Amino acid sequence: MLAALSEKHEHKKVLPELEDAGKGVVMRFAPNPSGPLHIGHARAAALNDAYVKMYGGRYILRIEDTDPKRVDPEAYDTVAGDIRWLGLGITETVYQSDRLTLYYDLCRQLIEKGGAYVCTCDNERFKELKMARQACPCRDQPVEQNLALWEKMLAHGFREGEVTVRIKTDLLHPDPAMRDFPAFRVLDSPPHPRKPGAFVYPLMNFSVVADDHLLGVTHVIRGKDHIANTRRQRYIYDHFGWKVPVYRHYGRMGIEGVVLSTSQMRLGIKEGTYSGWDDIRLGTLRALARRGILPEAVKNAMLAIGIGETDISFSWDNLYAENKKIVDPVANRYFFVPDPMTATIHGAHPVVSRLLLHPADEKRGVRTLAFSGNVLLPAAELADRTRTLIRLKDLFNVAIEHDHGRPHIAFAGDSLADARAAKAPIIQWLPAGAEVPCTLRTPEGDLAGVCEAGVQQELSKVVQFERVGFAKIDAVTDDGIIAYFTHK
RNA sequence: GCUGCUAUAGUGUAGACCGGCCAAUCAUGCGAGCCUCUCACGCUCGCGACAGGGGUUCGAAUCCCCUUAGCAGCACCA
Incomplete structure (x- = not known):
């Protein structure tokens, strides 16, 4: 099994x-x-x-x-x-x-085996001959002459572009790229970063x-x-x-x-x-x-x-x-609130919420968020006016009324079951005052927001911003946190 | 243009050499549901392909030919 x-x-x-x-x-x-x-x-x-x-x-x-x-x-x-x-x-x-x-x-x-020769033809000229499947004059030089030219080449007796060693192949090969291709050349500049004296390559x-x-x-x-x-x-x-x-x-x-x-x-x-x-x-x-x-x-x-x-x-x-x-199995979870707006929760008592760093591993511990009246919520979550009930994850439910523009948000019970029954979305939040500025960089542009202070301990690690996606913590400074979006 | 290679779902991939067990594998993606105090993870179900046309054969994704498409190379680069 x-x-x-x-x-x-x-x-x-x-x-x-x-x-x-x-x-x-x-x-x-x-x-x-x-x-x-x-x-x-x-x-x-x-x-x-x-x-x-x-x-x-x-x-x-x-x-x-x-x-x-x-x-x-x-x-x-x-x-x-x-x-x-x-x-x-x-x-x-x-x-x-x-x-x-x-x-x-x-x-x-x-060269001694007759498998290569030193060619001093003009490049254009050689190319013409190659396309016409014809040998250049250098091809039939005796081995001794090739060796002499090779020595001259190594002694820097040629300048860049004046000489090239070619491999003897098949001039009748249908692919011109195969015909007597080059094997060595002289380069007078730039100097090689590791071998400044080299010129035959x-x-x-x-x-x-x-x-x-x-x-x-x-x-x-x-x-x-x-x-x-x-x-x-x-x-x-x-x-x-x-x-x-x-x-x-x-x-x-x-x-x-x-x-x-x-x-x-x-x-x-x-x-x-x-x-x-x-x-x-x-x-x-x-x-x-x-x-x-x-x-x-x-x-x-x-x-x-x-x-x-x-x-x-x-x-x-x-x-x-x-x-x-x-x-996924290793990334700690945190709240990141994009485009945050401050909201007062009416009728709620202060309470400390404990959230698991990883949902599948309690041993990893918790992060604590202390609620005392005001929270930061993603503005986008309040944009839908038909939404009347929302659960703040690991906190409580809130009821939303859209009176005149500004939403009025009130405590609406602790019951998770109620929230589920009402199919209320469960969203991330932060206690107002406990947030750290955080910029989430994505290929499409930056997303400004705030995140938990605990993220400051995750420098250069990948975390999961719940409901947003995975992110690599790139920098932690006095001005806030820079995170790069990894993927959902 | 010339020389050559390749062609399976949105994407990647198995099967092709040794035709039948392939009404085509697995992953990813997408959709639905379950689970779950994340839109993550996990689970269930579903969607979705043999480039086209001929041929060989009792039988072709698999072999052959043509077409089409893509790619590579045709450098004194790697």
């Missing part, structure tokens, strides 16, 4: 098996340090993480910083922080910028293959925008005679109503449209964190999506549901 019950809650989505994973796997998460991680990154990170946990093995964090133009020096720390927050089972970290000489050595080997397809092989990566899960790269990379594997990892390419994930492009976010922050990388209108992990979304929820949501090749649209509802499962 108990087993049957718990089974029902363990409908854990199981990821499909990977080939050749029986003896464990080596996988990697390979972000480019250009800005903070967002939901899109979380999918790759969570999927790879889950497979490593499933089969056992190593999980490599590889910082792909081989394009100094796309490296934001601050992002090294940002990315590290985001990964810490996500709680990935990273076993080792490598920086590609530390491995340049490794790539140089492999490049020389590849590998392109992604080369460094990725080199590292996947060198680090022993067995399985690669990445977005299908890399399908063409996988095909290109296969040429390099073939030239070296290396074993190709198992690849899985998941579909594109569209995300409603959120900016994910790093450059757009950066621009928006610079122009003041967004307050920072954790502006709640952005899809960064830090924005989610600020709103009270927990990393486990993000990971669970990503695993539920899985590795399907179909393009999908990410739904916030599904993420919120995952988050609520985690947050």
Whole structure:
């Protein structure tokens, strides 16, 4: 019986098996340090993480910083922080910028094998030849000449744009993107933040293959925008005679109503449209964190999506549901009164109300609200003139009469049963004078209100404002509390 | 345009490789009710899909073809 019950809650989505994973796997998460991680990154990170946990093995964090133009020096720390927050089972970290000489050595080997050549053609000229499926003059240079040119390249004998190392592929390949794609280039500026002296850089397809092989990566899960790269990379594997990892390419994930492009976010922050990388209108992990979304929820949501090749649209509802499962049992409950109006309750005696911090766990204790005549109520609750009876939660019932504009509110008994029988709404309230100003920030704008003083003890935690929704307490100051709306 | 991939309810997902057990799974969402001093949680019931058209077959969500739609790539980015 108990087993049957718990089974029902363990409908854990199981990821499909990977080939050749029986003896464990080596996988990697390979972000480019250009800005903070967002939901899109979380999918790759969570999927790879889950497979490593499933089969056992190593999980490599590889910082792909081989394009100094796309490296934001601050992002090294940002990315590290985001990964810490996500709680990935990273076993080792490598920086590609530390491995340049490794790539140089492999490049020389590849040239010696005749698998690559140093091309000094004009870019436009090469492109024309490529589209016409024709070899450029450099392609047939003898190995010795290629090696000499490569040495010259490493000795800074070429300026930016004058030279590129190309992988020999198939000039007749129907996809022009496959034909003799580039592997190394010279960049004179900007200087690399971590390796200021560097000027010969590998392109992604080369460094990725080199590292996947060198680090022993067995399985690669990445977005299908890399399908063409996988095909290109296969040429390099073939030239070296290396074993190709198992690849899985998941579909594109569209995300409603959120900016994910790093450059757009950066621009928006610079122009003041967004307050920072954790502006709640952005899809960064830090924005989610600020709103009270927990990393486990993000990971669970990503695993539920899985590795399907179909393009999908990410739904916030599904993420919120995952988050609520985690947050509901732990979040303390408090009253938040939006748009408060003061009301005098006629005919009521002072009384102290004790409310549970959590309805399912009495041991967590109570909060006390001392009523002594005046309360603060959500103005919206009094707007409906047909409403004659309301129960103030854990206090008593009140009768409302709308005489001339201002409602007249009077004590109407303690009986909860009466309130239920009359289908009276049970609403949140605060004793006048005991309130703390509280601004609830939502993606749609700020909601001004007041909340219990106890909320001041919940800094950086997620609480539930009863009948309003979950919120992360972002700041507690003398001026009041700032909370971010998480979800209902 | 060229090269390739994909198509199950509002959203996500299982089933597809090995056709029948699928009048199609689970979650989420929505609706109704129960429970409950929250519009939360929990429980019950309900709504809702095999993109379209051909073909193969006794039988197709599952295999084949076409159409349509979406996506990716076609960078000296990752």
